[in-house]
Amino acid sequence: MTSFRFDTGGLIDRSSVIDFSFDGRTLTGHGGDTLASALLANGQLLMGRSFKYHRPRSVITAGAAEPNALMEIGEGGRLEPNTRATMQEIYDGLVAKSQNRWPTLDRDFGAINSIASSLFVAGFYYKTFMWPKKFWEAIYEPIIRRAAGLGHLSHEDDPDRYEKAYAHCDVLVVGSGPTGLMAALSAARSGASVILADEHASCGGSLLREREEIAGQPGHEWAAGTLAELAAMSNVTIMARTTVIGAYDQGVFGALERVQKHVAVPDHDVPVEKLWRIVAKACVMATGAEERPIVFGGNDRPGVMTASAMRAYANQYAVAAGRSACVFTASDSGYRTARDMKAHGVHVEAIIDARSDAPEIDTDGVPVLTGAVVTNVDGGKHAMKAIEIDRGSGHETIPCQSLAMSGGWSPVVHLACHQGARPSWDEDAYCFMPPLNNPAIIPAGSANAVWSLSKCLADGAARGEQAAKLAGFKTRKTPVPKAKDETSHTSAPVWWVKQSTGKPFVDYQNDVTAKDLPLAAREGYDHIELAKRYTTSGMATDQGKLGNVNAIGILADATGKDMHEIGTTTFRPFYTPVSFGALGGQHVDAHFRPVRMSPLHNWAADLGAEFVETGLWYRSSWFPRDGDDWLAAMTREVLNTRAHVGLCDVSTLGKIDIKGKDATEFINRLYSNAFAKLPVGKARYGLMLREDGFVGDDGTTSRLSENHYFMTTTTGHAAETMRDIEFAHQALWPELDVQYASVTDQWAQMAIAGPKARDVLAKIVDTDLSNDAFGFLAAKQVRVLGSIPAMLFRISFSGELAYELAVPAGYGEAVANAIMHAGEPYGIGPYGLEALSAMRIEKGFVTHNEINGRVTAGDVGMGRMLSKKKDYIGRMMSERDGLDDPDREQLVGVKPLNPANRFRAGSHLVNLGDKPSLKTDQGYVSSVAYSPMLESWVGLAMLKHGRERHGQKVMLWDGLRDVYMEAEVCDPVFFDPAQEKAHG
Amino acid sequence: MAYLINCPYCGPRTTDEFYIKGDASKQRPDTIGDGTLDTWHDYVHIRENVRGRMAEHWHHTGGCRQWLVVERDTVSHEIYAVTPASTWATSRKGSSTAARKKPARKTAARKATGRKTGGRAKT
Numbered sequence A: 001m002t003s004f005r006f007d008t009g010g011l012i013d014r015s016s017v018i019d020f021s022f023d024g025r026t027l028t029g030h031g032g033d034t035l036a037s038a039l040l041a042n043g044q045l046l047m048g049r050s051f052k053y054h055r056p057r058s059v060i061t062a063g064a065a066e067p068n069a070l071m072e073i074g075e076g077g078r079l080e081p082n083t084r085a086t087m088q089e090i091y092d093g094l095v096a097k098s099q100n101r102w103p104t105l106d107r108d109f110g111a112i113n114s115i116a117s118s119l120f121v122a123g124f125y126y127k128t129f130m131w132p133k134k135f136w137e138a139i140y141e142p143i144i145r146r147a148a149g150l151g152h153l154s155h156e157d158d159p160d161r162y163e164k165a166y167a168h169c170d171v172l173v174v175g176s177g178p179t180g181l182m183a184a185l186s187a188a189r190s191g192a193s194v195i196l197a198d199e200h201a202s203c204g205g206s207l208l209r210e211r212e213e214i215a216g217q218p219g220h221e222w223a224a225g226t227l228a229e230l231a232a233m234s235n236v237t238i239m240a241r242t243t244v245i246g247a248y249d250q251g252v253f254g255a256l257e258r259v260q261k262h263v264a265v266p267d268h269d270v271p272v273e274k275l276w277r278i279v280a281k282a283c284v285m286a287t288g289a290e291e292r293p294i295v296f297g298g299n300d301r302p303g304v305m306t307a308s309a310m311r312a313y314a315n316q317y318a319v320a321a322g323r324s325a326c327v328f329t330a331s332d333s334g335y336r337t338a339r340d341m342k343a344h345g346v347h348v349e350a351i352i353d354a355r356s357d358a359p360e361i362d363t364d365g366v367p368v369l370t371g372a373v374v375t376n377v378d379g380g381k382h383a384m385k386a387i388e389i390d391r392g393s394g395h396e397t398i399p400c401q402s403l404a405m406s407g408g409w410s411p412v413v414h415l416a417c418h419q420g421a422r423p424s425w426d427e428d429a430y431c432f433m434p435p436l437n438n439p440a441i442i443p444a445g446s447a448n449a450v451w452s453l454s455k456c457l458a459d460g461a462a463r464g465e466q467a468a469k470l471a472g473f474k475t476r477k478t479p480v481p482k483a484k485d486e487t488s489h490t491s492a493p494v495w496w497v498k499q500s501t502g503k504p505f506v507d508y509q510n511d512v513t514a515k516d517l518p519l520a521a522r523e524g525y526d527h528i529e530l531a532k533r534y535t536t537s538g539m540a541t542d543q544g545k546l547g548n549v550n551a552i553g554i555l556a557d558a559t560g561k562d563m564h565e566i567g568t569t570t571f572r573p574f575y576t577p578v579s580f581g582a583l584g585g586q587h588v589d590a591h592f593r594p595v596r597m598s599p600l601h602n603w604a605a606d607l608g609a610e611f612v613e614t615g616l617w618y619r620s621s622w623f624p625r626d627g628d629d630w631l632a633a634m635t636r637e638v639l640n641t642r643a644h645v646g647l648c649d650v651s652t653l654g655k656i657d658i659k660g661k662d663a664t665e666f667i668n669r670l671y672s673n674a675f676a677k678l679p680v681g682k683a684r685y686g687l688m689l690r691e692d693g694f695v696g697d698d699g700t701t702s703r704l705s706e707n708h709y710f711m712t713t714t715t716g717h718a719a720e721t722m723r724d725i726e727f728a729h730q731a732l733w734p735e736l737d738v739q740y741a742s743v744t745d746q747w748a749q750m751a752i753a754g755p756k757a758r759d760v761l762a763k764i765v766d767t768d769l770s771n772d773a774f775g776f777l778a779a780k781q782v783r784v785l786g787s788i789p790a791m792l793f794r795i796s797f798s799g800e801l802a803y804e805l806a807v808p809a810g811y812g813e814a815v816a817n818a819i820m821h822a823g824e825p826y827g828i829g830p831y832g833l834e835a836l837s838a839m840r841i842e843k844g845f846v847t848h849n850e851i852n853g854r855v856t857a858g859d860v861g862m863g864r865m866l867s868k869k870k871d872y873i874g875r876m877m878s879e880r881d882g883l884d885d886p887d888r889e890q891l892v893g894v895k896p897l898n899p900a901n902r903f904r905a906g907s908h909l910v911n912l913g914d915k916p917s918l919k920t921d922q923g924y925v926s927s928v929a930y931s932p933m934l935e936s937w938v939g940l941a942m943l944k945h946g947r948e949r950h951g952q953k954v955m956l957w958d959g960l961r962d963v964y965m966e967a968e969v970c971d972p973v974f975f976d977p978a979q980e981k982a983h984g
Numbered sequence B: 001m002a003y004l005i006n007c008p009y010c011g012p013r014t015t016d017e018f019y020i021k022g023d024a025s026k027q028r029p030d031t032i033g034d035g036t037l038d039t040w041h042d043y044v045h046i047r048e049n050v051r052g053r054m055a056e057h058w059h060h061t062g063g064c065r066q067w068l069v070v071e072r073d074t075v076s077h078e079i080y081a082v083t084p085a086s087t088w089a090t091s092r093k094g095s096s097t098a099a100r101k102k103p104a105r106k107t108a109a110r111k112a113t114g115r116k117t118g119g120r121a122k123t
């Protein structure tokens, strides 16, 4: 319990007291605290356990790169794992839990892994969990899964709303530190519209965290003034709590705004997170730089953190990890930390500077040990006790409660790299520089290795002007305020301390040590991308923001290559993790998968229909009566329709209205069978091929007048067929004078089928329905109920005397009700999709169960329909050798020897006596129904040489259910093969 | 998250609204005229894996429902031109009629294929 809050100072609001809980304990913090700073203020240094060794961990950073202090935040459906305590603002009632520990953070059994750590070397998973194969599922995977703690998911629905949003601007400024503020100011003064985004709750960046002055004011006050000036400009939008997570083509940037992640109960009218797409003409990347840790023994112990993080906790949040501190540095940053901590009253024991030629820097009286390194850290879960150092003359111990480390700085280059370019190592600045491939992404300030405050202010102003110019604005020089600079030296980095006696960690979250990388190189995984995956360095949720550059340095050392040769791994969006909620946005439930309801939905629902989802549609499936099941209901519906008359909703069919001088020619090129001579007033079945010669879709098309056609497609392929038709006209034959529109939703369509269909319809339709006047395949625009415009077709998908009647969607329900009323004396009943399917299978009509993309017209017995007299989609390729191979599977009917034996679509067919295998396979069952007319289960199947095999017996094999069943092959038309009923 | 397509009818719209069909360099052979199984095989099945400039058919499904030819760079994703597919088809029909007896022409996309290098200037 060494961490504590200073009595004074910081940018927190001490007047506001906030209660929150951590692992069940109620703690308090202040407004302006992050969870991390509030925990430190409460003496809670221990914040988590590491992934592999379950080592006790505390914060290393005060920002987005934090690898250790990951928490579960919230409860129930709001629970969110792997939240960085350094980024989470506290609020009243916040519930936080530590992760990756069992049973408690304090007493964790997994820590035993640390003792057995020699087993957990690089490539451990690859080397250990190899064999026997069956151990994978039963033993290895459960062990790995339980060990892979990293938080839990809630299995409850997330009650909150998320949203996707768009924004457009001339200049996007990412980061609101001194560079970003000046860039926003200079761009905005040119008149450009500016969005200034910052991932933190408060803008100001390093100015909130350092004790620096600008224009004679404390930095944070200057920042507040500048932000106020920006906020007052109508062309500036300031977006705090917004992380720009990715840079994409054409100036598109992704950004995640955490709108309500800092409140106890979100307002349901406002999203909790917004995923922005920001389109900008230019972007100033003022993303700053990440301080590199040093890799030395015990560098993960609670109490060790980066030098800049220690300053941030002290200056912004008025907290410290301990009453005393040491600094281990290879850069000037450590000196600044020593001075700041001393100013806050923390006793600074010594600065250990790894550089033997360390420059003379003001230490405010703190002793400096040059050419020295830290080799181990002595401490427990809750407190650091001492550090072990080496000055070249054996180990010495310095007692202290905290340790700041600084291995130099790495520009945050991610956004400049997201489009594929890689950063390159700069020998003078000792860091990876952002690539400049995209002139519209302009790195500025420390993101471009500009280190001092005054230079960052000037660079920000200049880059802001550059961006505004690029966006087409005239700029004037923005005056740059004065700042007092400290000396800044660049020095060769110290990648790792070879004399370490404790474990030196490179990747904290995945527990990768300095020894793992040379091992990976020795075992052949010396390419940085391979080493990353072999050691898992850089593969955790922080994606190696802290450790990657050290890893590259260590690998360079181990392989004798230079930094540039090793290079970095690929930078991919997102910069920081994005919740699935935000990615889904408002597209959840019915907004993700909208429900399409037929205009006759209510008609069917009123009659008690059960509905089934087909694609997005809800279709009436059967109409139960007296609690009968689907089979009984379907049987009743079929028998009633075939004996009397039935009404079925077929509104889901795709409907396309086609008009124009060349409509006939166009339709003739779409269908494989002849359409050129279809008379006005007639419908025809049409088969569409794909350009590769296989069957694409089918339907009927009716010629309503000379240049006016009404086409129907299958329900499932309606959208695709419409798109294909648009393509055929626009991209293939634009010279044709033809217009088309999808009218699927404009018409309610119903089938009236059965021997009494004519009698029923005659009561509501104003036209002569006699066979002479309106014979089989007639089509006509008519009026129903006196005045409602309608289309009537004499087509039959049931094999009965049948009509399809289309009326404007809004009239659908009324017309269906009228038909039911008119049909009452004739025994009319509704029938659903189940009965429709059973009747079409009885008739051997194909659907997409059969025309599944792999069958030809010949396969389904329609080879003779293919016209030889015209060009049409798929004509040439349908004539390829092989597509009429007699060995192909052909459409047949199958009946089990025992009619009561139900079998399933998907079953395979083999010859009697053969064992099912790829080699012996003879085909498969495509559709199955119970046939009320045959009182037998029947199916359609695709069978090799099928048409020659009617009457033969085959074995049906259902591999999923392990069912073998003998069946007889037959003609696919089970019922009324002479088509007498339909023509009646 | 991807780029914007400047639809000639609707203006700049996100790719979410579009459906992509692919290579637009191929021209449908004339079945009745000079189409042979070989030219059809090429039209239906053979596609270049273009690195660089490529013309593709895109459909503005969530907008005007027009088929467009988008000429873009498959490496940098830069979009050079967006043309209505009908205009594209009409102009090519004209040129192919003129060049009917010439051997199969190389596609515009293939000719224009240029490799963009990802060099960076040192700062």
Ligand SMILES: [Zn+2]
Binding pocket: B007, B008, B009, B010, B011, B060, B063, B064, B065, B066
């Ligand atoms: Zn459009």
